[in-house]
Amino acid sequence: MRSLTFDSTNLGETEEFLNRNYTSMRIGNDSSQATEAHVRRDLLGPVHLDRLHLGFDMAYDAAPLNKICLVSVHTGAIEENYHDTGPDTFLPGEAGLLTPHDLPYSGVIRSARYDITLFDPALLDRVAARGGEPVRLIGHRPLDDAANRRLTAVIKHLRQLAADPGSTDDSLVAGTAADYLAATVLATMPTTALAGPTATDRRDAHPDTVRRAIAYLETHLREDIALADVAAAAFVTPRALQLAFRKHLDTTPLQHLQRLRLHAVHEQLTAAGPGTGRTVAGIAREWGFAHAGRFALAYRKAYGRSPSATLRG
Numbered sequence: 001m002r003s004l005t006f007d008s009t010n011l012g013e014t015e016e017f018l019n020r021n022y023t024s025m026r027i028g029n030d031s032s033q034a035t036e037a038h039v040r041r042d043l044l045g046p047v048h049l050d051r052l053h054l055g056f057d058m059a060y061d062a063a064p065l066n067k068i069c070l071v072s073v074h075t076g077a078i079e080e081n082y083h084d085t086g087p088d089t090f091l092p093g094e095a096g097l098l099t100p101h102d103l104p105y106s107g108v109i110r111s112a113r114y115d116i117t118l119f120d121p122a123l124l125d126r127v128a129a130r131g132g133e134p135v136r137l138i139g140h141r142p143l144d145d146a147a148n149r150r151l152t153a154v155i156k157h158l159r160q161l162a163a164d165p166g167s168t169d170d171s172l173v174a175g176t177a178a179d180y181l182a183a184t185v186l187a188t189m190p191t192t193a194l195a196g197p198t199a200t201d202r203r204d205a206h207p208d209t210v211r212r213a214i215a216y217l218e219t220h221l222r223e224d225i226a227l228a229d230v231a232a233a234a235f236v237t238p239r240a241l242q243l244a245f246r247k248h249l250d251t252t253p254l255q256h257l258q259r260l261r262l263h264a265v266h267e268q269l270t271a272a273g274p275g276t277g278r279t280v281a282g283i284a285r286e287w288g289f290a291h292a293g294r295f296a297l298a299y300r301k302a303y304g305r306s307p308s309a310t311l312r313g
Contacts, residue, residue, distance in 0.1 A: 002165070006039040018060075025062035033057065033111075042162035045174030047181060048118040049155075049162045054109050061106040064099075067118045068137070068185070071098040072155050076112030080105065082140060090114075095152045097140040097189065117155050119178065127182040128193040129228035129238035139190035147188035154184045161290050175224030176288040201240035209234050209244040217257050221264060221287070227253060261287040262302050269310040280307045 006017050014037045015027045021041070029035055036055035041048055048067075054076075071078060072095040079089045083103055090096060099105035101121050124135040142148040161177055186193050197205075216233035217225070230253050231238040245253050265287050272278035281292060284307070289295035299307045 003040065003042045003162075005041075006037070009034055009036050011035040014058075023063045023065050025060055027061075028059045029056050030059070031057060042159065044158055044162040045171065045178045046119055046123060047158065047162075047174075047178050048116075049159050050116040050118070051113075051159070052116060053113040055111055057111060058109045059107070060109070061104075062099075063104055064102050065105075065118070066101055068101055068121055068124070069098040070117040070151070070155065070185070071096060072115040072117070072152050074113045074115070076114070077110040078107065078112055078114060079110065080107040080140075085140075088140065093148075093152070095148055095155065096142060097137050100137070115155060115159065117158070117181070119181065123178060123182045124186060124191070124193070126226045126228060127179050128186055128191075129226065129231060133192070135186070135191055135193045137185075137189050137191050141190075142188045143190060151184055151188045154181060157291065170285060172222060172224055172288045173285055173290045177290055179224075179226060197239040197243050198237075201237055201243055204236040204240035205244035205247050207244075207248055209236050209241060210248050213241060213245070213253055214256070217253070217260055221257075221260055225257060230257075258298065259302070261289070262299060265289070265299070265307070266303055266310065269307055272311060273313050274311070278311070280311055 004021075006014075006021075008014050008017070011027065011029055014035065015025070017037075017039065018025055018027065021039075033056035035058075038053040039050060041050045043049070071090055073090045073092050075092055077089050077091055078098070079087060080098060081087050083100070087107075090098075098116065121134065128135045142151055158177055158181055161173070185191075212234040213230050216230055220229075227238050227241070231241045234241055236244070241253055245251055245256060249256065251259075265283055268278070268283045268286075269280065272283065284292070284295045289298075296307060303310065
């Protein structure tokens with residue numbers, strides 16, 4: 001199942017749907033408003049991308065979701081009661097963490113159209129690859145206005161990908177997109193992920209680490225690779241791996257992975273040529289490049305011409 005939809009004007013039906021697809025909760029409406037509710041869920045790998053439109057004011061009191069729950073408001077308002085800082089209200093154009101994954105939550109949705117993006121907290125650990133304690137979000141608002149815009153834009157882009165059957169059917173594209181979301185959350189939200197390299201990490205940041213990592217990358221190009229996977233293959237910590245790549249190649253492991261995948265795309269574009277029925281988008285997608293614009297910019301930077309020019313020969 002790639003998507004589901006729900007439409008109802010019955011408050012009881014809406015409560016049943018929310019309990020079945022989110023978590024145990026009670027909802028209420030104290031006004032005479034019609035209780036019109038519309039929900040659409042699209043799946044992109046491990047990420048749930050939900051668009052909700054409630055045409056009434058709905059109070060909610062819910063059990064923990066056990067998932068990271070990001071909210072992005074388009075119209076109306078969402079008033080959430082946070083356990084540590086008290087109530088806060090998300091207005092149109094604002095995004096953030098609706099609720100900590102492991103705590104009950106409550107609030108009021110004020111006739112709103114909004115997106116909810118759900119994923120397992122372990123995805124943050126996979127991308128941060130810091131070891132030790134799991135990564136936690138320590139605030140519910142992005143770091144600043146620029147971070148809010150960046151997070152909102154990434155959620156919008158993932159919704160577009162999720163609506164494309166080609167993306168949802170491709171595990172590499174879906175996995176890369178999920179990692180991209182987690183990396184964006186780590187970069188835009190306050191978290192516990194910040195940590196510098198230790199003395200052991202600095203000792204392990206030698207050329208052999210880079211050689212082992214590159215050998216692993218080259219033999220796993222078509223797989224959904226996380227930084228932790230590469231570090232394990234190189235027998236060092238993720239921080240040591242990042243330090244080694246910075247020291248010896250002036251790049252990061254995942255940037256080097258992108259470079260290898262760009263080279264694979266370049267070889268296939270060159271071999272395909274005109275009249276073969278191959279397309280730039282199709283070949284790029286095979287190697288995990290889901291965003292056409294960013295792929296084209298990266299390709300032109302690497303090869304000095306557009307991917308379509310290479311395909312035309």
